[in-house]
Amino acid sequence: xxxxxxxxxxxxxxxxxxxxxxxxxxxxxxxQSIRSxxxxxxxxxxEPKDDSNPDAPVARTFYRFNLPDGRIYEVDKxxxxxxxxxxxxxxxxxxxxxxxSQEQAVQIARNFLQKRSVIFQRYQARMRVECKDYTNRYSIxxxxxxxxxxxxxxxxxxxxxxxxxxxxxxxxxxxxxSPHPNRARQPVxxxxxxxxxxxxxxxxxxxDFIKEPKLLALPANWAPFNWNTSGLVWSLDIIGDGGxxxxxxxxxxxxxxxxxSKYRFAPSPYPKVDTxxxxxxxxxxERIEETPMGDLLTADGFALKGITPIIQQVRYGSExxxxxxxxxxxxxxxxxxxxxxxxxxxxxxxxxxxxxxxxDGQVYLPAKLLEELFPEKVIxxxxxxxxxxxxxxxxxxYLKPFGDLREEIVIPGQNLRYxxxxxxxxxxxxxxxxxxxxxxxxxxxxxxxxxxKRRRIGASRRRRN
Numbered sequence: 001x002x003x004x005x006x007x008x009x010x011x012x013x014x015x016x017x018x019x020x021x022x023x024x025x026x027x028x029x030x031x032q033s034i035r036s037x038x039x040x041x042x043x044x045x046x047e048p049k050d051d052s053n054p055d056a057p058v059a060r061t062f063y064r065f066n067l068p069d070g071r072i073y074e075v076d077k078x079x080x081x082x083x084x085x086x087x088x089x090x091x092x093x094x095x096x097x098x099x100x101s102q103e104q105a106v107q108i109a110r111n112f113l114q115k116r117s118v119i120f121q122r123y124q125a126r127m128r129v130e131c132k133d134y135t136n137r138y139s140i141x142x143x144x145x146x147x148x149x150x151x152x153x154x155x156x157x158x159x160x161x162x163x164x165x166x167x168x169x170x171x172x173x174x175x176x177x178s179p180h181p182n183r184a185r186q187p188v189x190x191x192x193x194x195x196x197x198x199x200x201x202x203x204x205x206x207x208d209f210i211k212e213p214k215l216l217a218l219p220a221n222w223a224p225f226n227w228n229t230s231g232l233v234w235s236l237d238i239i240g241d242g243g244x245x246x247x248x249x250x251x252x253x254x255x256x257x258x259x260x261s262k263y264r265f266a267p268s269p270y271p272k273v274d275t276x277x278x279x280x281x282x283x284x285x286e287r288i289e290e291t292p293m294g295d296l297l298t299a300d301g302f303a304l305k306g307i308t309p310i311i312q313q314v315r316y317g318s319e320x321x322x323x324x325x326x327x328x329x330x331x332x333x334x335x336x337x338x339x340x341x342x343x344x345x346x347x348x349x350x351x352x353x354x355x356x357x358x359x360d361g362q363v364y365l366p367a368k369l370l371e372e373l374f375p376e377k378v379i380x381x382x383x384x385x386x387x388x389x390x391x392x393x394x395x396x397x398y399l400k401p402f403g404d405l406r407e408e409i410v411i412p413g414q415n416l417r418y419x420x421x422x423x424x425x426x427x428x429x430x431x432x433x434x435x436x437x438x439x440x441x442x443x444x445x446x447x448x449x450x451x452x453k454r455r456r457i458g459a460s461r462r463r464r465n
Contacts, residue, residue: 023078030063030075037073037082037116048075057154057222058177059083081118085171099163099313099320102131105138109159112168113142119175123155133314133385137162137169148184151217151232163313176219180231183217187232187252191215192418194234197257198248199420204240206416210265211237215252227258239265241416243291269298271411273387276311278304278327279409280399281392283379296411300396305407309389310357310364318367318381321389325363330401331374337363346373 025033031045048063051074059076062083066072070088075081100108106129113120120127120142127142137160144155154176160169191213199207214235223229230253237247245265249258270279285300310322325335325342334345341354342365351373357364367381367389379392393399 024061025075025077025080027063029080030065030077033075033080033082034065034073037085039115057219058175081173082116082171083173087167087169100161100166101312102133102138104166105161105163106131106140108161108166108168109140109142112159112171113157116171117157117173119155119173120157127155127157128152133163133311135314146184146217149186149215149232151183151215153179153183153217154219177222178220180218180220182231182253185232185253187215187234189234189250189252189255191234191236194250194252194255195236195238195248196418196421197250197255198236198238198246198260199240199418200422201248201257201260202240202244202246202262204238204244204246204420207238207240207418207420208416209237210239210245225259229256229258230254233258239416243295268386269296269409269411270384270386270388270390271409276309276387276389278307278309278323278389278391280304280402281390282396282399283392283394285396291411301393301399302402303407303409304402304405306405309367310359311383311387311389314383314385316382316384318371318383318389321367321381321383322357322364323367323370323381323389325365327391328365328370328373331370331377331398332401333373335363344369344373349373 027048030048034045035041035043045065046067048065050061051064052061054060059074059078061077063075063077064072065075067088072084072086072088073082074084076083110124113124123144124142126144126147128145130141130143132139132141140159140161142157142159144153145151146153154174156174158170158172160171161167162169195207195209195213216233216235218224218227218229218231218233220231227233227249229251232252234248234250234252236250237245239245243265245263246260247263248260250256251258280301280303282300287298289296289298304327307324307327309324312320312322315321328344329335332346336343336345341352342356342363343350343352344365351369353365353369355366367383370378370381370391377394377398379394382390382392384390
C-alpha cells in the first residue's frame with residue numbers, strides 16, 4: 001500500500017510538472033518577440049529573470065530582460081507580447097534648446113505604437129488621447145473608449161517621450177483578456193445619481209464635481225480589490241460643503257457603492273482647463289476668500305476671453321510660453337513685420353526678434369518679451385500645469401485695455417450646484433450610528449420595563465395565593 005501511495009504521488013507530481021508550462025512561451029520565443037518589437041533580428045539579449053504580479057489584470061507572469069545599456073523589456077508569458085519597455089538613461093538627453101510641442105510628442109508616440117503595439121493597431125480608431133507635461137517628459141496615454149456608452153476600457157497604451165530629443169523613454173500597454181458582456185450597455189444609474197449616493201454616504205448637504213465623471217468597463221475576469229460588479233463602474237470625485245472632498249466608485253448597473261475615500265480639498269486659483277487660458281493678476285491685491293470648498297487664494301483681475309496662449313512645456317516662468325501679438329498691442333506696443341523679423345516699439349524702447357510662431361492665422365511672440373518691453377507694467381509671466389498663463393501686473397489701471405475681453409474664472413465647487421437627496425433620515429451616514437444607538441437604547445429600556453413589569457405581575461400573583 002505504501003508503495004502504491006508513493007507511486008501515485010510521483011505520478012501526480014510528474015503531471016503537475018508537465019502541465020505547468022502549458023500556454024506559456026519559452027525564453028527563446030520571448031527573445032524573438034523583443035527582436036520583432038524593435039525590428040532588429042540580431043539584437044543580443046541576456047537571459048531573463050522570471051517575474052510575476054499576481055494582482056494584475058494581465059501579464060501576471062512575465063520575463064524581465066535587463067540589457068547592459070540600461071534598457072529593460074518585459075514580456076508576457078501567456079501572449080508573448082512585450083508589454084513594457086524602458087529605454088534607460090542612454091536613450092535620453094538633457095534639456096538643451098527648445099522642447100518639441102505636445103502635438104509632435106503625440107505623433108512620435110503614434111508612430112512608435114503603430115509598429116509595436118497590437119492593442120494600438122486594433123483599437124486606435126476609438127482611442128482617446130491625453131498628453132501630460134511633466135517637465136522632464138511628455139506622458140501620452142491612448143485609451144479605448146466604447147462609442148455606445150463612453151466607457152473607458154483596459155485596452156490602453158502609455159508612451160513617455162523626451163521633450164528635447166524626441167526619443168521614446170518608456171512604453172507600457174494593457175489589454176482586456178476577457179471583455180465583459182455588459183461593456184457596451186447603457187448604465188442604469190446616471191453619474192449624477194451615483195455621485196448623489198456618495199454625497200449621501202458622507203452626509204454632505206450640497207456637493208459638486210471636482211473632475212469629470214468617468215465610466216469604466218472592467219474585464220469579465222478581473223476587478224480591482226476583488227469587487228463584485230456588473231462590469232460597468234462610475235469613477236467619481238466630488239466636493240461637499242465645508243471643503244470636504246470624496247472619491248467613490250459606484251456600480252453603474254446596481255447602484256452599489258464599491259469603495260470610497262474622504263479627504264480635505266484645497267481649491268486652486270487655477271482650475272484645470274482643456275484649452276490654455278490667460279489670466280491677469282493684480283500685484284498686492286492678493287487675499288483669501290471663503291468658499292464652500294475651503295479658503296481660496298485670489299486677487300483682482302480676470303481671465304481673457306478668446307486669448308489662447310501656446311504652452312510648449314510647463315515651467316513656472318515664461319521660457320516656453322508664447323502669447324498672441326494682440327496681448328502686446330493692448331499693453332501699448334506697436335508691432336510691425338518685415339523681412340522675417342518683427343519689431344515691437346513702445347514709448348521707451350524698441351525690440352526686434354526673429355523668434356515668432358504662426359498658428360490659426362495669428363502671430364505668437366515669446367512671453368518673456370512682455371516682461372522686457374513693459375517692466376513698469378508687467379512684473380512677471382508665470383505658467384501653471386492646469387493650463388493657465390498668469391500675467392502679474394503692477395496695478396488695476398492696466399486692466400482697462402482688456403475690459404472687453406473680461407471673463408470670470410469659475411472655480412469648481414465654488415458654488416455647489418447639487419443638493420443631496422436622501423431617501424430617508426436613515427440614509428445619512430453620519431446620522432446612522434446615532435439612530436442605531438438610539439434604537440438600541442430604546443429597545444434596552446423597553447426590555448428592562450418588560451422584565452420589570454413581568455416580575456411585578458408575578459409578585460402580585462404570589463401575594464394573592
